[in-house]
Amino acid sequence: MPKIQRLSTTDPDFNTQLDALLAWDSVSDSAVRQRVAEIIEQVRQRGDAALCDYTSRFDGWQPTSAAALELPLERLRQALRAIPAAQREALDLAAARIRAYAERQRLQSWEYIEADGTLLGQKITPLDRVGLYVPGGKAAYPSSVLMNAVPAKVAGVAELIMVVPTPRGELNELVLAAAAIAGVDRVFALGGAQAIAALAYGTETVPAVDKVVGPGNIYVATAKRAVFGQVGIDMVAGPSEILILCDGQTDPDWIAMDLFSQAEHDEDAQSILVSWDAAYLERVLASIERLLPGMERADTIATSLTSRGALILARDQDDATRVANRIAPEHLELSVADPQALAAKIRHAGAIFMGRHTAEALGDYCAGPNHVLPTSRTARFSSPLGVYDFQKRSSLIMASPAGAANLAATASKLARGEGLTAHARSAELRGDPG
Structure with a gap:
């Protein structure tokens, strides 16, 4: 007991x-960080060849070529057709509830016009390409596929790349079925730090993404931390x-x-x-x-x-x-x-x-709400994964002639106070009615 x-x-x-x-x-120990750094460097230098070598070494099967690492989408649809009807129904229902909740989270662009005609606003744009890591070792989690992929698709992400380790070449049918339901665009049989490196930097076969999401072991978490800045990440849980x-x-x-x-x-x-x-x-x-x-x-x-x-x-x-x-x-x-x-x-x-x-x-x-959540007291400053994590914001500014004149004096004073006279002159030139 x-x-x-x-x-x-x-x-x-x-x-x-x-x-x-x-x-x-x-925080992983120095040995793990060093090993992960080596793997990332090898993937950056050797690309697909490194991915094939690491798959053979860590997952226990030898790809015939880098192309063999990618699963055809028909394989996902095949899994969806093959799973028991009760599991298909459960996946469909879960996906529908996650999608309905996510639809309410989508950020919208907005703008307003000031009295002098100046337009200010915010433009919302989905990320172009996102990488989703799905564990495939001791346990497989189709629920994680849905929780990560569905909000990305609701956000409007154009291409969603899933990577999943396949120990001894074995595929989890529920994970593949969930990927089919969620609308994943491409799937690679890749795991570990090498998969994160491939998503972050790209190889001849695996395209580089803008953000990496999804759970993983200590090597995956360490790799996500290491590539942050090259790409965005959801969190290190x-x-x-x-x-x-x-x-x-x-x-x-x-x-x-x-x-x-x-x-x-x-x-x-x-x-x-x-x-x-x-x-x-x-x-x-x-x-x-x-x-x-x-x-x-x-x-x-x-x-x-x-x-x-x-x-x-x-x-x-x-x-x-x-x-x-x-x-x-x-x-x-x-x-x-x-x-x-x-x-x-x-x-x-x-x-x-x-x-x-x-x-x-x-x-x-x-x-319905996402199960990807902040851990280790980080809920003090962070939030659950959601549609907003797959959208980005751009500020919109369009000064009218009158607006440029109104703002020029303020901008000039502040810029000259900082010793940045080119900034000041740039504003002053547009604010000069002559």
């Missing part, structure tokens, strides 16, 4: 204990997290299973329950101990709960809310009588799941 930590906000060293519990070093605030009135078995749902991801995932009912924490602990032996990933869950999990006793709901805002979790469940009132007090969370019947797992697959 897991030895899950027990904390109380009344402990004199509570903040120190909480900081230690939340601490997560997502840490382990999955769930924080639950409960008033003690929800079935403890439900809450235990919600904690398990994140802990089963991997040993570093974090599951925390905060309640202001001490007896309820004991009931949840009893549920954990009773239900855990029947879980398929019991060992992983136990390790996660022991190393990074916690049951926290708060003074009251307001105290629990302060803890939640300090943690700034990826997933936050508000399992209370009036979740909307409590949600109004939450300042930092990736996604907020309100009410006793809203399991976080619904958000992972089919609720």
Whole structure:
């Protein structure tokens, strides 16, 4: 049974204990960074040849040529036709819900005209080409395909390039089917840091993209960090997290299973329950101990709960809310009588799941909002992936003759104050009615 930590906000060293519990070093060590740098350099220098070599070495199959790395779109459609009808229906429904939510996020261009005729505005343009990394090692995630690809297509991205590792040449049919449903344009059987390098810099076969999105292992995350600036990236995510605030009135078995749902991801995932009912924490602990032996990933869950999990006793709901805002979790469940009132007090969370019947797992697959969320307390300053991540903004400025004259004096004073006389003269020339 897991030895899950027990904390109380009344402990004199509570903040120190909480900081230690939340601490997560997502920075890869020097050996990983050096290896990734070598792979990126090899891909930049040798292009397709490096991709074929790394595929043979890391994925265990030898492409006959670089062209063999690309999967024909008919292979995606074939997978879609072959999967069981129930899985096809589930993918279709999830995609439709994600698309409906994403449609509401699309940014629109706007402009206005000032009294002197000067036009100001903002032009919204979709990215030209985006790369989507999909894990294909220990587990495959068709849900990640939908969550990344559908918003990109809603945004109007012209070309979406998916890369997915294929260990021993094996393809995951659900991942390919999801790519077909989402409208992915090209797919390459590539993984690891070499795939990220190919997307960032391009090779003879793989086109360079403008932004790279999608989850991956430490090598993928390190490579994304390394190529940032050459291309945009969505984020460098840490382990999955769930924080639950409960008033003690929800079935403890439900809450235990919600904690398990994140802990089963991997040993570093974090599951925390905060309640202001001490007896309820004991009931949840009893549920954990009773239900855990029947879980398929019991060992992983136990390790996660022991190393990074916690049951926290708060003074009251307001105290629990302060803890939640300090943690700034990826997933936050508000399992209370009036979740909307409590949600109004939450300042930092990736996604907020309100009410006793809203399991976080619904958000992972089919609720509609994106499951790509900020982790490791980055919800303090960042947001879920959305359509806006695949759009960019350009400012629009069109000065009328009168507007140029009105602005010239101000621009000239500021420019001369900075010692930039060419700037000043440029404005003055257009502002001179003579």
